[in-house]
């Protein structure tokens with residue numbers, strides 16, 4: 001029997017995140033889908049982010065009569081309806097017009113938090129007044145410290161109270177599959193251009209109105225007349241900081257008044273160091289398999305980090321979460337919450353804000369069902385006793 005996922009244009013027909021991915025694949029040109037999907041080098045980290053979930057299996061409890069589950073949780077002072085935060089992802093305006101705003105609004109409506117990337121296409125100052133809960137702001141610590149400081153000041157002035165500092169990019173991962181879409185840096189290959197022409201819906205919606213969207217939070221650092229997306233990418237290329245060290249984080253801690261979260265931690269020693277420098281949270285993450293290849297995946301570190309430092313900072317994890325039960329596994333192992341990267345982006349690509357809302361609703365329903373099947377009423381009742389690792 002041949003089984004086929006739905007891969008048409010109507011995102012409402014998608015029954016799972018995997019199916020939303022097919023709808024997204026149908027709408028986006030190949031080079032854009034590759035940017036979204038791809039990992040570094042041989043994509044071993046990327047594959048591990050998914051395969052790990054098959055090795056973490058449940059030992060459910062029967063006959064406990066739980067009733068409708070409560071999925072709410074407080075994370076770093078935010079009361080969330082679900083233990084979810086949308087991860088920072090750059091260049092969302094290439095996926096959907098004003099993609100960052102669409103993601104943020106869908107998150108707000110679902111009662112979860114949204115993280116705006118340094119390389120987003122929407123200005124944090126303009127975004128927050130449109131939301132009930134201010135966005136979390138993600139900072140790439142740049143080589144030029146003054147620019148980093150200014151980004152921190154802007155986020156603070158915009159009303160953000162969570163700064164997520166990404167610490168796993170002291171060099172850019174080699175995303176070779178992404179590079180294959182180009183004949184030289186930033187120049188699409190002829191076959192990629194042809195493929196773009198075969199996606200008129202995307203071309204019409206995203207590119208034709210104003211061309212590639214600018215990096216709105218970086219505008220003031222680029223010379224007037226040189227603020228295009230291309231110039232922004234070049235600027236960021238010059239700002240990767242291979243000398244980034246703990247002392248830089250201590251400095252930032254001194255400047256930032258709100259909660260500080262370090263994203264990209266992948267060992268217990270660094271989790272302990274995060275406590276020492278005054279971080280309020282960590283994101284156990286391998287950057288969606290896009291940085292160092294062949295490394296551990298966040299969820300493998302959750303149990304140990306929760307045992308060592310879980311009482312002193314919030315533990316967030318990301319990488320490969322595509323099902324409600326994936327999220328519950330992380331919570332059962334000791335995570336406070338999960339960040340969603342591609343799961344939300346597939347929704348965005350498939351249907352803008354309504355597509356993201358659909359993705360979040362699929363995950364919510366899956367979580368509710370799995371909680372009932374596990375015999376749990378609240379997230380606090382999840383624990384390692386339910387897991388056969």
Ligand SMILES: Cc1cc2nc3c(=O)[nH]c(=O)nc-3n(C[C@H](O)[C@H](O)[C@H](O)COP(=O)(O)O)c2cc1C
Pocket residue numbers: 035036037049087088089090117118119138166263285286287288289290318319320321339340341342343
């Ligand atoms: C298209 C794309 C862009 C990303 N951009 C950023 C970014 O700007 N800043 C950052 O800290 N992480 C970035 N990430 C990593 C995500 O924040 C997150 O760690 C990762 O996507 C989680 O894995 P998942 O996509 O399997 O959920 C990006 C990931 C993707 C897929």
